[in-house]
Amino acid sequence: MKVFEIGEHTINTKEILERIEYKESDIIFLSGSLIEGIGNSKSDLDVFILTDSFNSYRETEYEKKHRKTEFFLINELQCDVEIWDITAIYSILQQLDSINLSDTKLRTANSLNYENINIESIFSFFHRFIMGQPLINFKGFNDLLNSLNKDNYFTLLNRWNVNIIDLMYEDIVGNMKKGEYETAYIILNTAMIKSLLSYLSYKGVSTDRDKWAYINMKNLSIIDPETKTILEEFQKLFFEREDFQKIEENCKKRIKFINKLIRKYKL
Incomplete structure (x- = not known):
């Protein structure tokens, strides 16, 4: 055995x-x-x-x-x-x-x-x-x-995560227009993880849970310079302590990061 x-x-x-x-x-x-x-x-x-x-x-x-x-x-x-x-x-x-x-x-x-x-x-x-x-x-x-059919699987997985982000986007923009930047920022936390999942599927790395997106990005970054650059940008936006007074600006930076990933790496 x-x-x-x-x-x-x-x-x-x-x-x-x-x-x-x-x-x-x-x-x-x-x-x-x-x-x-x-x-x-x-x-x-x-x-x-x-x-x-x-x-x-x-x-x-x-x-x-x-x-x-x-x-x-x-x-x-x-x-x-x-x-x-x-x-x-x-x-x-x-x-x-x-x-x-x-x-x-x-x-x-x-x-x-x-x-x-x-x-x-x-x-x-x-x-x-x-x-x-x-x-x-x-x-x-x-x-x-x-x-x-792995090509079709990864394409659908990529599109599924992009669709989820699109649905979140309405809440993010709506809260920002209302001045609820803290709420928009919280929603953007999840949207950023979803953008990593969409990127990983583009790269042919299967990931089925939000909680494993970051560790799979770290593992891929060891052998893939492009992923290393994206991961470093993500780390700066997601983990570094930010000035609360600049929360509107920080929300916009996160949106820019997400849009870059889901537009450039869409299947």
Whole structure:
């Protein structure tokens, strides 16, 4: 059995497989921040099971039409298990591959949808799948991964984050016009993170959570000079102590930074 060094934990495949219900034909993989090498001692391990026997899987703590979730501990490591109906995954992958990205009427929020699985859940699954490490059925895992249209995935992820920023922009401008610069500044904190996410997707770096945007930018900046320059500008705007009396000016600087990223690095 394969042994995984996961953060501070050593776990072998057998320990995980003994705790779940599966068939040899199922696709089972580990994912999450610990597998990506960006997690910490409090992070969970994500276990995914893609199966064509979804309806007969045992009862779990949380159940939706195409996804079930259960939890267990291994050597004090919290494991979150997601069981997916592989039929749903096949359908979503087909949708992703067939999207016409040149269609100007296409709304990103509606571009991927399978029986009430929202686009955030789809992006999160794709991210974890791309970053995953298979436990069994390596061929099935790799065949399915190779069928994922990564160009379309990163384009949609890029556009999704830009769309979120566009929605925030109305609140930012509205509050600035009202003189509520503090509120605009707070909203801009989130918008700046979203601009990093849009940039990372442009660079082909999958990131599904706001909290990991900065560390992924740091990691990319080590090998990419362009990212290093952008990160330094972000750090100056986001972390350095600023004069409260210049909050209107600082809001405008942040807007300028965001606009540069989402316009220059838009897919």
